[in-house]
Amino acid sequence: MAIQIPEQTQTRKSSLARLTIGTRGSALALWQANAVRHALAARFPELTVDLQVIRPEGDIDKTSSLLKIGGRGVFASALQQALIDGEIDLAVHSTKDVPTIEPAGLTIAAVPEREDARDAVVSRHGVGLAALPGSPVIGTSSRRREVQVQAIRPDATVIDLRGNIDTRLRKAESIEYDAVILAAAGLARMGWRDRIVEYLSFDRFVPSPGQGALAIETRADPDPAWAIARALESPDVSLAVLLEREFLRAMGGGCTTPIGAHVVIAGKAVTLWAMMAADDGSSMRQQTFTLDRRTAMRDVPRLASRMMKDLGTKRDVAGRVVSVPSGVAPLQDKHVLATGTRRLVRALDGAFRAQGAHVIPAPTLEIAPSSTPEALSAALDEAAEGRFDWLVLTSRQSVPPLTAFDPARIKIAVVGHSTAKAVRGAGFQVDMIPNVQTGEGLVAALRDKGTAGTRVLCLLGGTASDTVPAGLEAAGFAVSRVESYRANPTEHIPDDVRAAVRSGRIDIVVFASPLSVKVLSAQLGADLAALSGACLVAIGPTTHQAMTKANLPVHVVADEPTPDGIVAACRTYFAERSGIEGHGS
Numbered sequence: 001m002a003i004q005i006p007e008q009t010q011t012r013k014s015s016l017a018r019l020t021i022g023t024r025g026s027a028l029a030l031w032q033a034n035a036v037r038h039a040l041a042a043r044f045p046e047l048t049v050d051l052q053v054i055r056p057e058g059d060i061d062k063t064s065s066l067l068k069i070g071g072r073g074v075f076a077s078a079l080q081q082a083l084i085d086g087e088i089d090l091a092v093h094s095t096k097d098v099p100t101i102e103p104a105g106l107t108i109a110a111v112p113e114r115e116d117a118r119d120a121v122v123s124r125h126g127v128g129l130a131a132l133p134g135s136p137v138i139g140t141s142s143r144r145r146e147v148q149v150q151a152i153r154p155d156a157t158v159i160d161l162r163g164n165i166d167t168r169l170r171k172a173e174s175i176e177y178d179a180v181i182l183a184a185a186g187l188a189r190m191g192w193r194d195r196i197v198e199y200l201s202f203d204r205f206v207p208s209p210g211q212g213a214l215a216i217e218t219r220a221d222p223d224p225a226w227a228i229a230r231a232l233e234s235p236d237v238s239l240a241v242l243l244e245r246e247f248l249r250a251m252g253g254g255c256t257t258p259i260g261a262h263v264v265i266a267g268k269a270v271t272l273w274a275m276m277a278a279d280d281g282s283s284m285r286q287q288t289f290t291l292d293r294r295t296a297m298r299d300v301p302r303l304a305s306r307m308m309k310d311l312g313t314k315r316d317v318a319g320r321v322v323s324v325p326s327g328v329a330p331l332q333d334k335h336v337l338a339t340g341t342r343r344l345v346r347a348l349d350g351a352f353r354a355q356g357a358h359v360i361p362a363p364t365l366e367i368a369p370s371s372t373p374e375a376l377s378a379a380l381d382e383a384a385e386g387r388f389d390w391l392v393l394t395s396r397q398s399v400p401p402l403t404a405f406d407p408a409r410i411k412i413a414v415v416g417h418s419t420a421k422a423v424r425g426a427g428f429q430v431d432m433i434p435n436v437q438t439g440e441g442l443v444a445a446l447r448d449k450g451t452a453g454t455r456v457l458c459l460l461g462g463t464a465s466d467t468v469p470a471g472l473e474a475a476g477f478a479v480s481r482v483e484s485y486r487a488n489p490t491e492h493i494p495d496d497v498r499a500a501v502r503s504g505r506i507d508i509v510v511f512a513s514p515l516s517v518k519v520l521s522a523q524l525g526a527d528l529a530a531l532s533g534a535c536l537v538a539i540g541p542t543t544h545q546a547m548t549k550a551n552l553p554v555h556v557v558a559d560e561p562t563p564d565g566i567v568a569a570c571r572t573y574f575a576e577r578s579g580i581e582g583h584g585s
Helices: 027-043 077-084 143-152 165-173 184-189 224-232 235-249 296-312 342-353 373-384 417-425 439-448 467-474 495-502 514-531 541-549 563-578
Strands: 018-023 048-053 090-094 106-110 119-122 137-140 157-160 179-183 198-200 214-219 259-266 269-277 284-292 335-338 358-361 365-369 390-393 411-414 455-461 478-489 508-511 535-538
Touching (some): 018 077, 027 048, 027 214, 077 090, 077 106, 077 214, 137 143, 235 259, 235 269, 235 296, 284 296, 296 563, 335 342, 335 495, 342 563, 373 455, 373 478, 390 439, 478 514, 508 514, 508 541, 535 541
Parallel strands (some): 018 090, 137 157, 137 179, 390 411, 455 478, 508 535
Antiparallel strands (some): 090 214, 119 179, 259 269, 269 284, 365 478
């Protein structure tokens, strides 16, 4: 199917006279890239479009299981790196191969018209799944397909089958296999529809999110290639694919989870077919939902979460709920990437290891003294003289400068128990810890004490959020903000950490601050996409906001911003996936 060009598309004039499309080198990938090239030539006849073949890891190693070589972004990462490095202007992907986390600075500029999204059966017997001989041998490279095949044919032996589409078609004709399951879109694009003996309906065989659609990726607007690619955007298809990928993004916690999602949009109505299975394939859920277009983006993550919890609920043959004993550790053998200061990373290491998890330390911040020591000293002198009513500390990093401070004439408020512990350890009394241990919670607690004439000294890190001082000023406090320390980004990410990320074996990523979000994203570059499928954890609401702004999914937000609080939140999340009694208890 040729790519249709929307008639109403408005694009800016581009300064590019020549554009380079990056593509994989397989016959199907080249067909897709050429389809985009021809569509662009029709829309921009003055534009010269070249193709550049780039070989990702998934094409170099065609024999190993996708799970073995990483499974997250093995077909897209090399193209994304070429975009970041400026080697190409535009990358053409099969959307189902694009990780749900995009590297900073890249974006999916357009999703053109979609080919048939169904899975298809190719068989030398000339019949569909149900009519295959007894105990059939079926080939596929996808665990999603494997578990759905076995739901239809429990007697089947499913064999991992990789290789180019023509290689897999040849296997389908050999006596080694009774059938092979492939994406109908690839067969259609290559002109091989006649090889299909059965199209598998969405009701019983849910495709991979994005299957049948192309994703045209560029550097983010205002890159000229972005404006050019937008000419090929199909709004309804783009929204459908976005919703499918949102379902996938909501499923943090492991790249081995078989997941399917397909969306059809008709006016204001959105139909979502969804499936997911246990990581080991032992149980599966398939559901169909009818949604409203206006609220679908909000509803889809909620439905994914509900399906995940339902999947984790174990039932006996009579359908009664059977809980897994709470002695089973939900974090056992999970691989955790821990960010933040070196001290916090060490504390997270201890807390997670106590639960049987393996921690990959990735310090992102180095703590340094204040860049304005004179201003800090003067402010503390004024506080000791009684010129402020409250001293507010939002981090334990603000405690060391208080060594010679006399707090006799001022009250001390802190945002959480970790900071309170450090304050008490320095020999000072803590007068307020809010019930809700966030910046907003501290502002609300102080506001309840009354604001008339209240003077507050806030000691904050150089890059700390303005949540507390701005909130207090808005509530009528007289606020002085002074830098008490600096949180400097670490220079680079260690090679062993990058290797762990690239391997796709990270189950949990802990972001300890908004700055850690920015630093890790920048340091990983294109490798950030390899964290797609992991459970992404925010230490608190401010970090949650920073992750959302960076277009990262947020699966867990700690109720208490401490190592123990983070671990407890992760225990609850993974316990719900496993149906463990008592959840996080």
